[in-house]
Amino acid sequence: MVIPTQELTSLSSSGTTCIGLQEWLDASLVQPASEESLNSKSSNNSTRLCPIYPGEGKHDSDRETAIGRIPVVSKNGTPLMPCRPAKARKLIAQGKAIKKRNKIGIFYLHLQFDPHIPVTQPLAIGVDPGTKYEGFSIVGTGDTVVNIMSEAITWVKRKVEQRRNARKARRKRNTRRRKNKKNRIANQRRLPPSTRARWDVKLRIIKQLCTIIPIQNVVVEDIQAVTKKRHHKRWNTNFSPLEVGKWYFYSELQKLKLNVILAQGNETQQLRQHFGLHKKKSKSQPIFETHCVDAWVLAAATTRAKFPTTISIYYITPLQFHRRQLHRFQFAKGGIKRRYGGTLSLGLKKGTLVTHKTLGLCYIGGNLKNRLSLHCLKTGKRLTQNAKKEDCTILTRISLRTQFLSPLHSEYS
Numbered sequence: 001m002v003i004p005t006q007e008l009t010s011l012s013s014s015g016t017t018c019i020g021l022q023e024w025l026d027a028s029l030v031q032p033a034s035e036e037s038l039n040s041k042s043s044n045n046s047t048r049l050c051p052i053y054p055g056e057g058k059h060d061s062d063r064e065t066a067i068g069r070i071p072v073v074s075k076n077g078t079p080l081m082p083c084r085p086a087k088a089r090k091l092i093a094q095g096k097a098i099k100k101r102n103k104i105g106i107f108y109l110h111l112q113f114d115p116h117i118p119v120t121q122p123l124a125i126g127v128d129p130g131t132k133y134e135g136f137s138i139v140g141t142g143d144t145v146v147n148i149m150s151e152a153i154t155w156v157k158r159k160v161e162q163r164r165n166a167r168k169a170r171r172k173r174n175t176r177r178r179k180n181k182k183n184r185i186a187n188q189r190r191l192p193p194s195t196r197a198r199w200d201v202k203l204r205i206i207k208q209l210c211t212i213i214p215i216q217n218v219v220v221e222d223i224q225a226v227t228k229k230r231h232h233k234r235w236n237t238n239f240s241p242l243e244v245g246k247w248y249f250y251s252e253l254q255k256l257k258l259n260v261i262l263a264q265g266n267e268t269q270q271l272r273q274h275f276g277l278h279k280k281k282s283k284s285q286p287i288f289e290t291h292c293v294d295a296w297v298l299a300a301a302t303t304r305a306k307f308p309t310t311i312s313i314y315y316i317t318p319l320q321f322h323r324r325q326l327h328r329f330q331f332a333k334g335g336i337k338r339r340y341g342g343t344l345s346l347g348l349k350k351g352t353l354v355t356h357k358t359l360g361l362c363y364i365g366g367n368l369k370n371r372l373s374l375h376c377l378k379t380g381k382r383l384t385q386n387a388k389k390e391d392c393t394i395l396t397r398i399s400l401r402t403q404f405l406s407p408l409h410s411e412y413s
Contacts, residue, residue: 068310069145071108071212079214105402108212124217126298135291139299147292150316156194195245219298222262271297312406354392378403
């Protein structure tokens, strides 16, 4: 599981500055035509939800910049270079492409033909890990393809403890039961469930992005959580899962045949100063300047991009599914135990993305007798509990809820 550091590429040969960074910082940076700071323009605009449909509505230069680039795949599913929204609308109008969404809700085009000689350019994805929020940004040599801000999974530790307490309570009851088995995971090197769930979300997002975008390099801000020897059990218990988790993450990325590049925190700060970008102190704001800005500068240092061409983001929230409880914690009225938890609703997986006749795009939650519960894709709120299964058109199964946030004031038509 643990891989040696020699197999990874580092932005820093001496541990302080990345290769060629000092000469690059001394060179002049090409600024946007407006000669204004990108953050000064976006800081005054409030974010809002904007659905992406390149084939519909009004079109102007501001909107083209807000949307960014549209991922494209060939007829056989090979990722191609992303195109501009104007080109995407033209392909849809000519019937050469159809609109689709992948399992994390990213909009892309599926061509109805295979290009003769597909040409791709170097694309890199920057990853900014965090405790509660994380940032991703895919950058090419000139344009920014997509920015993603994701919520981290923080509930696994509480759920595992809750499951453990329920199991202990069942074991202590004076009822017939099988003899408890010996602890089969004691004294074994493994990832804690909370740590693995946190890093698996990053892997799931990157894997889904690689299916629609030809990513070559992954630049990660390396987390420093060094363990201490001898009498530091409490310190090592708190910080060793971070070290184990990040090496698990790096090894899984290499299995995807991606070039992993590591960067230190001070290098990220130098790159932000070089590009003239600023980072917000409030980490919970769903805007580019909180987490995506660090991910963007890491990717831009590899592809040599000049400035962010879009500051719109996809905001991703992991869906929380509840385990099926054999014994509820609270007794029901009349002693009747109602069904709770599980992953199936009328034979369909919870989190399945569907199109309802009247409610439109939504996803499946629980069920009540022979009716489905549908939830809003943007907010996660329940829309109805009385949806019929035959009124839903199944699209795909998702485990992440995605919404598009843009700094534009005007509504899309």
